[in-house]
Amino acid sequence: DGGITQSPKYLFRKEGQNVTLSCEQNLNHDAMYWYRQDPGQGLRLIYYSQIVNDFQKGDIAEGYSVSREKKESFPLTVTSAQKNPTAFYLCASRQGTSGGPASYNEQFFGPGTRLTVL
Amino acid sequence: AQKVTQAQTEISVVEKEDVTLDCVYETRDTTYYLFWYKQPPSGELVFLIRRNSFDEQNEISGRYSWNFQKSTSSFNFTITASQVVDSAVYFCALSLVRQGAQKLVFGQGTRLTINP
Numbered sequence: 001d002g003g004i005t006q007s008p009k010y011l012f013r014k015e016g017q018n019v020t021l022s023c024e025q026n027l028n029h030d031a032m033y034w035y036r037q038d039p040g041q042g043l044r045l046i047y048y049s050q051i052v053n054d055f056q057k058g059d060i061a062e063g064y065s066v067s068r069e070k071k072e073s074f075p076l077t078v079t080s081a082q083k084n085p086t087a088f089y090l091c092a093s094r095q096g097t098s099g100g101p102a103s104y105n106e107q108f109f110g111p112g113t114r115l116t117v118l
Numbered sequence: 119a120q121k122v123t124q125a126q127t128e129i130s131v132v133e134k135e136d137v138t139l140d141c142v143y144e145t146r147d148t149t150y151y152l153f154w155y156k157q158p159p160s161g162e163l164v165f166l167i168r169r170n171s172f173d174e175q176n177e178i179s180g181r182y183s184w185n186f187q188k189s190t191s192s193f194n195f196t197i198t199a200s201q202v203v204d205s206a207v208y209f210c211a212l213s214l215v216r217q218g219a220q221k222l223v224f225g226q227g228t229r230l231t232i233n234p
Contacts, residue, residue: 031220040127042209042224043163050219058221088161094220104151104170104213107222109163 002027004110006091011115021076021113023091030096032074033107036060037088049074078115089113120145122212124225131200132233139195139228141210151213152186152193158206169193200232
């Protein structure tokens with residue numbers, strides 16, 4: 001079955017610790033995204049990557065870092081610099097459009113990781 | 119500014135009632151796409167529909183229908199004869215292209231509860 005997996009489902013972190021959230025996709029999609037969702041709010045973009053070894057900051061990148069060494073993997077590290085990291089984190093991927101409008105294809109989402117800082 | 123507003127934070131109806139979720143967007147782009155996603159309690163967002171800025175035809179898929187009106191910058195979603203399984207958070211999103219990449223701007227979401 002093709003899809004996106006995120007692990008772990010629940011993650012607890014002590015203040016001052018860095019943690020890494022995993023995101024893997026086997027859809028052969030070019031683009032991958034990380035979003036943060038807070039209660040009662042929409043999704044906000046943290047980082048995105050259109051191709052391997054390249055990524056861009058989204059709207060709320062401060063305190064986060066990413067890497068894209070493989071097409072299928074886009075891990076997110078929540079650093080101690082993130083002031084309020086408790087949230088639900090969603091990873092998504094999207095098929096490239098080979099010259100078509102980049103805005104066309106829908107994003108596919110993983111099941112999410114709920115991070116709680118103790 | 120690019121913005122999506124879902125003014126209804128929560129809606130609660132009894133099963134079999136019809137319900138409409140509102141979505142109003144703002145953009146200066148002439149080419150854009152609009153999406154609706156469903157987020158069930160499991161948390162994963164599920165794609166429902168895409169509509170491009172040049173196509174104002176309404177869409178119907180089973181009990182779901184969508185009304186896109188460019189004149190009012192609205193893309194409303196109606197569920198006919200609602201069912202308990204429709205209970206979820208629904209997000210409207212605006213798709214833009216920036217530096218060659220797609221960026222989605224999400225509304226705040228509407229939590230829909232269908233009571234038996």
